[in-house]
Amino acid sequence: MNQRLLTGAALAVSGVVLAAMQVFHAVQQTRIPVAVAVDALPFVAMGLAVTYAGVWLARDTAFEGATSRVAAWAAGGTVTFAAVAALLLFSQRVTSGSLARASYLTVDLVTVGALAGVLVGLYDARSRSRLRELAAERDRVEAFAGKAADVNNYGRAIASAPSVDGVAAFVVEAFGTMTGMEETAVIQLRDGDAVALANTVRTVPVDVVAEFAQAVRAQEQGAVIVHDRPFPVDIPESVTDCVSAVVLDDEDETTVVISVTTDETTVGEEDQKLLELLVSHASVRMATLNRQSADEELTGQ
Template structure:
């Protein structure tokens, strides 16, 4: 059972018990309906509010990691208010020599303390959750900034590459750096042939990689396509996702990138957009090299 479910159920039960005790105390002290309503309503409402807070805690997965803190806050405030009740009763005993309504006063103060502590705990838990979310977003933005800088560096390197093989090597390195995928092949496909310009794929042989490249050669140029675990050609059971991209297409010859992801984390849309920038740099440079006259 989830921690938040246990904590929320406990708080809800405690709230119902306190609400019931408050109602019983009200009818024990008087039989006048108006007096019962005035005495019982605020404290019964507090007990029911505590139950609702427990229900909310159990239902909201935001509190899964901080449910214990809410309970600690509630318990701590209850103990603190119990100490206040003890001081009040001691003062009453000293000044009047009587402890009339001691039980009623104690339960009233405990009800207020429990509700106060739980509400403060919920606020503290949500504040910590928001702080973690902000820290996660900060880290994500920082990581994206580093990757964008890498894309710029790879773009400059590709722009000065002197051969197709060098460009293929930069693409392979860029994919590994940006996504953590270390099994990448860059192929030149024509008719039924596939020439490997760069290949670090270990989960499948060159023949299957070439077959996949031929199967995706009609994809829109420049788009990085994620095929998941069901690509047109199977590259092995350990492959969780396959990324492909058509870099250039000229005179019946197509340059294709195939990346086999075998890691635990999959690429997201932002990673694919960054890879498309790398592919765009490669497209421009390959077209330039193709257009250059033979030396």
Template sequence: MDRRHLYGATFGIVGVLLAGVQLLHATEQTAVPIAIVVDGAPFALLGLSLSFAGYWLASSEQFEEYLPRIAAWAVGGTLLLASVAALTLFSQRVATGTLQRATYITADSITVGAVAGTVVGLYDAQSQQHRQKLEAERDRTEAFARKAADLNNYGRALAQATTVEEVSAYCIEGLSSLLSLSETAFVEVGPEDTPITSSTVSNSFESQLRSIARHAAEDEAVVAVHEGESVPADVASVLTVRLENTAATTGVLVAIRDTAEPISTEDEQLLELLASHASMVLTRLYSGPGQGRPDNR
């Protein structure tokens, strides 16, 4: 039994026990059905609400991280209300022969305290969960802002590039900085050949990188993640970024990743912006005289 089911079962059993105690106390105090319903049913339903909370906690993963916190609130509420009941009875100096009535009052207080503590615990767990989501969103926004600032610097550097080799170096550095990828290559996909201009990838992957780059150059997507049989062995996935231009040669950034998960929307937008900066520069370089990249279109 995992932790979630253990906590859920505990809440469920306690709820059933409290409901049973309330009904037992109601029948002990009177034999009138209406009196039993009025006196015992509300507290019995409160006890059963704990069982429902236990079923919910056992079947839902939403609050699994906060189960000890919810249980602590439930125990704290129970002890608090039980203490209040004990102090009240003591202050009233319960006389001999009224001990049974004292147990009824104590059981009522325990039931109410357990339910109140559980409700407060669930509310507290929701508050903690909401705070963590806000913190995660803040961290994500700050990370995006830092990456966007770095990309802006690479955009200015790309605008001043005078050779394809400089563009490839800036693109590799920018891609590695944005996604923390250490193995990246810049491949020029031409009508006949596919040279690798710059690379930090193992030489054993060169032929497969050329094949992936050519496939990416013919794809409509600017940013794509390749996995499965099309990537080298022992590689989770390969990321490609197509650099469109007006020449027959298409630049493609190829990066090896250690995960097959898709990249985030924010990272995809930043990569598309990097591709836009690099594409404009490549168009200028490929169209200029003496660059050695023929325009066969």
């Protein structure tokens, strides 16, 4: 049983005990139902509130890792109010005849202190959890902004690349930088042949990478697809994820980029959108270079 469940159970039991003691003390003082209700009901409600808080703590995983703070606040509130009760009793010079009433006052204040401590502890835990969520969101936005800047920089580099091989080299570098996948290949398929324009894949043989490119060449141009097992072709078990995109799909040739990873690298939806922007830059530049090459051939003839 983990700490959250233990702390929640302890608070729940403590709340029930406090509520029961309040009822017992109220009945000891009077047998009149209305008087018992007026005397006990507010403090019984507080005890049951502690119980509810304990059940909530045990069931809500959002408090995972923060239960020690809730327990500390609850203990601190209980001890503080118990100390207040002691000071009040000593200042009033309690005699032996009023010891029973002193115990009633002590239990009342302990109940109030326990509830106050639990509420403050829950609020503190929630606040800290919210701060962590905000920090994570800030980091995510900063990371996204950095990757967006990378797309812009690589887009400019791709737009000025002098050759298709140069475009492929920038695409390989960009995929590695933006996804953490250090093994990427750009494969050009033409007339049943496959040519690696740029390739940093070490885990998978180049002929298997070419088969993968052939298997996914029917994808929509520009769309970045994340593949999970089973993959379209037989790939070593060490590979956990693959990413593919058709960069350019002309009538006589298709250019495909393939990235593989062995370390559970996650490519999220935002990363896919950024990669699609990068692929669109590469697609435009490759198409332009192909047209220029075709024009030069016609001019040369």
